[in-house]
Amino acid sequence: xxxxxxxxxxxxxxxxxxxAMYCGRLKLSTLLIVESxxxxxxxxxxxxNWPGIxxxxxxxxxxxxxxxxxxxxxxxxxxxxxxxxxxKDGFSITDADGKTYLSRTLILATxxxxxxxxxxxxxxxxxxxxxxxxxxxxxxxxxxxxxxxxGSDSAVKEALLLTQWAMKVYMIYRGxxxxxxxxxxxxxxxxxxxxxxxxxxxxxxxxxxxxxKLILDxxxxxxxxxxxxxxxxxxxxxxxxELARQLGVKLNEKGEVMINRHAETSAPGVYACxxxxxxxxxxxxxxxxxxxxxxxxxxxxxxxxxx
Amino acid sequence: MADKKIIVYSxxxxxxxxxxxxxxxxxxxxxxxxxxxxxQKYAAEVQQVSxxxxxxxxxxxxxxxxxxxxxxxxxxxxxx
Ligand SMILES: Cc1cc2nc3c(=O)[nH]c(=O)nc-3n(C[C@H](O)[C@H](O)[C@H](O)COP(=O)(O)OP(=O)(O)OC[C@H]3O[C@@H](n4cnc5c(N)ncnc54)[C@H](O)[C@@H]3O)c2cc1C
Numbered sequence: 610x611x612x613x614x615x616x617x618x619x620x621x622x623x624x625x626x627x628x629a630m631y632c633g634r635l636k637l638s639t640l641l642i643v644e645s646x647x648x649x650x651x652x653x654x655x656x657x658n659w660p661g662i663x664x665x666x667x668x669x670x671x672x673x674x675x676x677x678x679x680x681x682x683x684x685x686x687x688x689x690x691x692x693x694x695x696x697k698d699g700f701s702i703t704d705a706d707g708k709t710y711l712s713r714t715l716i717l718a719t720x721x722x723x724x725x726x727x728x729x730x731x732x733x734x735x736x737x738x739x740x741x742x743x744x745x746x747x748x749x750x751x752x753x754x755x756x757x758x759x760g761s762d763s764a765v766k767e768a769l770l771l772t773q774w775a776m777k778v779y780m781i782y783r784g785x786x787x788x789x790x791x792x793x794x795x796x797x798x799x800x801x802x803x804x805x806x807x808x809x810x811x812x813x814x815x816x817x818x819x820x821x822k823l824i825l826d827x828x829x830x831x832x833x834x835x836x837x838x839x840x841x842x843x844x845x846x847x848x849x850x851e852l853a854r855q856l857g858v859k860l861n862e863k864g865e866v867m868i869n870r871h872a873e874t875s876a877p878g879v880y881a882c883x884x885x886x887x888x889x890x891x892x893x894x895x896x897x898x899x900x901x902x903x904x905x906x907x908x909x910x911x912x913x914x915x916x
Numbered sequence: 917m918a919d920k921k922i923i924v925y926s927x928x929x930x931x932x933x934x935x936x937x938x939x940x941x942x943x944x945x946x947x948x949x950x951x952x953x954x955x956q957k958y959a960a961e962v963q964q965v966s967x968x969x970x971x972x973x974x975x976x977x978x979x980x981x982x983x984x985x986x987x988x989x990x991x992x993x994x995x996x
Contacts, residue, residue, distance in 0.1 A: 651931035668931045736970035736982070745930045748953040749969040839969070 613711040614640040616907050617702055618683075619690045619852060620718035622648020623671065624883025624896035626678040628716045631904035633681020637911070640710055641678075642702060644689040647671040648720050649846070649884060650893050653766060654744055659894055670893065686710070693852040699878065700856075714907040717853055717866060717874070717881040718900060721846035721891075726758065730814030731842075738820020740841050743767040752776045753838035756823060758811050764843040765789035765797050771841065772802040779837070780805045781823070814840065848885045861887045871916070872903035880907055920993065922946070925962040925973040927953035932984040933972040939989065 621643025632639040650667040688704035699713040760782030813824035823835040859875035866881040880903035883896030926933035952959040974981040976992040
């Protein structure tokens with residue numbers, strides 16, 4: 610379609626494609642701009658909290674949601690959106706190829722990106738022992754010793770996954786207690802291959818062309834040097850809120866887009882959903898729910914309904 | 917393009933490996949998969965070929981492309 614879309618959705622993870630599905634049901638002309646289809650859920654092979662499906666891989670869940678959305682025939686552009694501006698009647702979005710699209714409303718579903726530790730050795734040894742995706746690169750550590758750095762639910766899930774290959778997995782966490790869902794925490798504590806090293810920071814990744822050891826901020830078993838074959842960094846994620854920033858939408862101190870009960874942002878006609886929003890519990894089902902709300906509220910807004 | 921030798925180093929669970937494989941399948945371009953999870957020989961080989969331990973790695977003749985990097989793959993294949 611050329612001309613002005615009713616809604617432009619930026620992002621093609623769980624939230625973006627859920628919004629595309631629902632906008633289709635509401636008969637809105639829909640554009641979805643996506644840099645990398647599937648998004649963050651691709652990082653896990655084991656989703657067991659999507660209602661109605663006891664267990665599914667992240668890849669299959671993402672594919673199912675995308676296929677469902679495509680039933681409603683949204684226009685999909687595979688590109689990064691680099692510029693978003695307010696126009697007289699709506700919004701203009703420009704992608705990295707310089708193409709510009711117009712829409713009357715905007716749903717931001719840009720998710721989040723892996724956060725780095727920003728310590729010496731991290732960039733130099735990336736994929737040479739230092740990794741951020743257990744599902745992709747865990748296979749290289751069969752019968753080896755590895756460290757997962759972080760203490761969140763995602764870090765716990767990465768550690769559990771890595772025990773399939775590794776001989777030993779250390780979870781190195783700066784806090785006192787790992788912050789995982791109780792069900793995942795139970796699994797970690799019951800797993801003999803996993804050992805938690807708490808109240809400890811990693812200061813450096815060291816090695817000559819490949820990771821050989823971590824340098825810790827305090828001794829573990831008498832030494833600050835911690836020998837490992839590989840390390841997986843899972844210390845949380847940062848919201849991809851650059852476009853929201855350009856639009857002057859209100860962000861919280863973490864850079865997440867602030868939304869209300871209707872998935873509305875501080876700018877009329879702009880909605881947000883999923884991991885880019887300031888939701889306290891970032892799970893696929895939460896993002897999908899917010900996406901449906903955002904779609905419905907965009908629909909009402911287009912009908913001139915005031916709240 | 918038809919006579920270029922294409923190898924995709926991959927593993928069963930690696931999502932971006934599947935995307936790389938789907939890319940060649942969708943374009944009906946013949947390629948060989950080397951599963952580094954199923955065969956230790958390929959795990960060692962991919963490290964030698966690419967100097968790192970991340971997958972997918974796509975080898976197109978002499979071009980070694982790390983990750984599912986569509987622009988680089990298209991360039992190596994001479995596709996628009
Ligand atoms: C290791 C791990 C395990 C997890 N396990 C589970 C689980 O078991 N169950 C569960 O419910 N949740 C799980 N989660 C959380 C879940 O993955 C996320 O909550 C969810 O995937 C977020 O979806 P999203 O669509 O909001 O964002 P994302 O999935 O991050 O998608 C963002 C999308 O926006 C695109 N994008 C970003 N910027 C731009 C731009 N400028 N232009 C165009 N496109 C752009 C990206 O390419 C991507 O397509 C896990 C997370 C991790 C890290």
